[in-house]
Amino acid sequence: MKKINAIALIVLFLSSILSFGQQAPTSSKVKITGKVIEKTSKQPLEYATITLRLPNNPKAVTGGITNNKGEFSVEAAAGNYDITVEFISFKSTEFKGKTIDSNTNLGTIGLAEDAAQLNEVVVRAEKTTVEIKLDKKVFNVGNDLMVKGGTVSDVLGNIPSVSVDVEGNVSLRGNENVKILIDGRPSNAINIVEALRIIPADAIDKVEVITNPSARYDAEGGGGILNIVLKKGKNQGFNGTFIATGGIPDNNGLSGNVNYKTEKVSLFTTQGYSFRSNPGNMINETTYFNSNNSIRNYIVEPRDNKRYDKGYNGNFGIDIAIDKNTSWTNTINYRNSNGDHTDNVFQNYYTQARLFDYTINRTNQEDNHSNNIEYTTNFTKNFKKQGHKFTIDGSVSSNDDNTTAIVNASRSNSTSSIDNTINNQKQNRVLIQSDYVLPLGKGSQFEAGYRGDFSKLVTDYQVKNEGVINPNFTNVLEYKEKVNAVYTQYGFKKNKASVLLGLRYEDSNIEINQLATSDFNTKKYGNLFPSAFFTYEISDKSSTSISYSRRIQRPRGRMLNPFSNLSSNINIFVGNPDLDPSMTDAIDFGYIKRWSKLTLSTSLYYNKTTDVFQMARRESGNFVNGTPIIITSPINIATEFRTGFEFTLNYSPYKWWKLNSNFNFFQSDTKGDFVYTNFNNVVVTQKFNNNATSWFSRLTSKITLPAKIDWQTNLMYMGGQTNAQGKVLGNFSANLAFSKDVFKDKGTFALNVNDVFNGRKRIMETYLPGVLSSRAEMQWRVRQVTLSFTYRFNKAKNEREKQPKKMNEGGGGEMEYQG
Structure with missing residues (x-):
């Protein structure tokens, strides 16, 4: 395995060196610039292609694509060219015999939609992954x-x-x-x-x-x-895609999306059904100590997981153009899943001398049913001035998640016992948002908005031991959250510098009620969240930026619920209903550089988080067959300082080969002490001061082989990381995929292998002096092979779906400050 890791690291390193070795075009060339828009809506067209050819020669000399603003910049030697501007399903525009002897701006180029092209399957330049x-x-x-x-x-x-x-x-x-x-x-x-x-x-x-x-x-x-x-297809006419999937272990599914658009109304739907098997395994080897740190006994706990899940996912939506500047979109989403999960756990007990004593077999048979329905609506009004708009968004949703489990425990030299657990959860949520965007002048913009997020989650958890309710694990937890927020921000651009300043205020009202024990807890707090972004365009190919924002992390769900499952009776997770939110101040320095075949993005970041959540393990004071029950709970006891560096590379050395790589290195410095009184009424202090470094890297290679077969490889390495009570070891994994287009590119077969070496595991080591030392190795899902077939009708393989601007989570107009 070490050899494989080393090979992966060498490949990642060489790809980065190779990418950095690309040189920018020579300065002797002239530059052709311009902007491409949709003729009717005046919206910029991103990824339109610009191609330069010599007169009477069909072979392309050079070219480029437009950015998110519809702008393009192409460098070429001075000369006479035929210049073509085109976009999928639009009529192309051509400049015949254009003489380019100096830097030339072609101005704003409007492309009109060509409905006839929707019936053709044309493969254009592929949008980068x-x-x-x-x-x-x-x-x-x-x-x-x-x-x-x-x-x-x-x-x-x-x-x-x-x-x-x-x-x-x-x-x-x-x-x-x-x-x-x-x-x-x-x-x-x-x-x-x-x-x-x-x-x-x-x-x-x-x-x-x-x-x-x-x-x-x-x-x-x-x-x-x-x-x-x-996906919400908005292409003119009637079109769609269907996908069939089969795999080993079971990974079977059928899905499709169909769209129909007229001038005034758009209808779209996505439907999918799947049946998946996710077999996995885990082994936990633990050495238990006496208070003087001498060995008491050993437990080896292998676990085999069998999970079968059936799921349905569907939506239906309608987009109405009230007039050319006003639209109203409504969507209904519904998801349903049914799961049959079996965890088979063997607890093999050994004496101090490592001699086998006895085995306890715990079988957890779990049945899960989940239903989620959501209605969303969006109203958008565009005014005469470009970028001036008003939007209202709303959603109402409900989620039911019901789980029942039977835990059958039998001892090799004794009798068996049966535990029953019921976990019924219901969550309702209402979200309202309104945003207003007002351009104030050339390069400046004002935004303001409101957001209301109201949710209620009720968790009814019950445990029965041999038919008798266990009050230690039975409760109804009610969680209510009301968050009202307002924000405003102002952005402007002057010469090559851009500034975006914003301020957000959120008022939080949270109730955490344990109904069975009549324990009611209310948390109210209001927080200001400032943000500031500064960008400088060094050139048309490179930009640098510095940004600051303040963030919050509220504890929810499992983190708060003090009643959890009993899949293991000696290692139990218990939530903490008294958790406070953690607050983060984040600073980010960014730099981006584009060459003809290479894009480099780097980032240096620093985060300070107060009241950070930490998982702490401690003895409960209870024992099972002489073995202490260990409790794991989240706590607020630390401040975390996180510093990191990241770079991402997109490199296309040839038309048939694309490389994407990402590297992230970070250091985490945690400071804090966990002080508690144990079951012997002794005050215990656990030091959580910890300084850890870790890194991860990913390389994706996509190659077009002869016969138009695409071959994609993903390599990833997750570095190890230490914490106050142990460490997580590093892990290497790899994926492979192949695809082939058929039926004149209307269909595509794809074969992929997930986790080629079957080694994607989480390996953790924990050490608690005077309590235990353990090593756990968990594999959620074993290697999987999947074959899929995709069929498209009236839709090009790489067609860009045109979608109206919707809220971007909090959002009014996107002021783009990219280089």
Whole structure:
């Protein structure tokens, strides 16, 4: 395994060196610039192509694509050219015999929609999988072969700066305090990790990674924001896509999206059904100590997980153009999942002399049903002045998650026992948002808005031992959250400098009520969240920036609930209803540079988080067959200082080869002490002062082989990290995928292998003096092979879906300050 790790690291290093070795074009060339817009709406067209050819020669000499503002800049030797400007499903514009002997601006070029082209399948220049901008990265899911037949969790695991551990926990640049949004709104899912495993990857258009959000965004998420944008086709006419998937272990599904658009009305729907098996395993080897640190006994606890999940995901929407400046969009989303999960745990007890004593077998059979329904609406009014607009967004959602489990425990030299658990959860959420954007003059803009987020979660948890209710694990927890927010920000651009200043205020009113014990807790607090962004365009190919923002992380769900599952009776997680939110101050220095074949983005960041959440393990005072029950709980006892450096490279050495690489190194310095009184009434102080460094790196290579077969490889290494009570070891993983277009490019077969070496595991070591030393190795899902078939009708393979501007989570108009 060490050899494999070394090879992966060498490949990542060489790819970075190779990328840096690219040189910028020579300064003797002239520059052709301009802007491409949609003729009717006047909106800029991103990824329109500009091609320069010599007269009477069909071979392209050079070319380029437009940026997010519709602007392009192409360098070429002085001469006479035929210049073509084109975009999929639009009529192209051509400048015949254009003499270019000095820097030339072609002005604003309007392209008109060509409905006839919708019936043709034309493969154009492929949109890059990763778009790098100064304030965010955009991951375009449709071009990634790795996620075919997968879920949102698989998609996030392939995104630069983002990592997903084997348990499904998402972190951004090594920080797990991440706010995950779906179409700019918080997910109504009670368990976000499980929700990400339900939504199929085929339903996703792109994912936006925002590491340092401005005041227009919700302040939640100390580590940043991930916005998952679902497909909502808006192409003219009737078109769609269907996908069938099969895999080993079971990974079967059918999905499709169909769109119909007229001049006044657009209808769109996405439907999908899946059946997945996720077999996994875990082993936990623990040495227990006496108070003098001598060995008491050993327990080896292997666990085999079998999970079967059936899921349905569907939406239906209508977009009405009231007039040419006013639109109203309504969407209904519905998700349903049913899971049958079995955890088979063997607790093998050994004496002090490492002699086998006895075995306890615990079988946890869990049945889960989840329903989520959401209605969303968006009203947008555009005024005469470009960029001047008013929007209202709203959503109402409800989520039911019901889980029942039977835990059967039998001892090899004794009798058996049966525990029953019931966990019924219901969450309702209402979200209201309004934004106003007013351009004040050339290069300046004012924004203001309101956001109200109101949710209620009721968790009814019950445990029965041999049919008798266990009051120690039975309770009804009611969580109510009301957050009202207002924000304003002002941005302007002067020469090459851009400034965006913002201020957000959030008023939080939170109730945490344990109804069975009549323990009521109310937390009220108001917070200001300033933000400031400064950008300087060094040239038309490079920019640098510095930004500051203040963020909050509120504890929710499992973190607060003091009643948890009993899959293990000697290692129990217990939530802490008295947790306070953590506050983060974030500073980010960014630099971006573009060459003809290479884009480099770097970032140096610093975060300070107070009242950071930490997981602490301690003895409960209770024993099972002489073995102490260990409790793990989240606590607010520390301040964390996080410093890191990151770079992302997009490199296309040839037309048939694309490379994306990402490297992140960070240092985490935690300061704090955990002081508590144990079951013997003794005050115990645990030092949580800890200084740890870690890193992760990812390399994605996509090659077009002969016969138009695409081959994609993903390599990733997650570095190890220490904490106050142990460490997590490093891990290497690899994925492979191949695809082939058929039926005149209307269909595509894709084969992918997830976790080629079957080694994606989380390995943790824990040491508590006078209590225990343990090593746990967990594999959530074994290696998986998936084959999928995609069929498109009236839709080009790489067609860019035109979508109206919607709220971007907090958001009014996007003032783009990228270079």
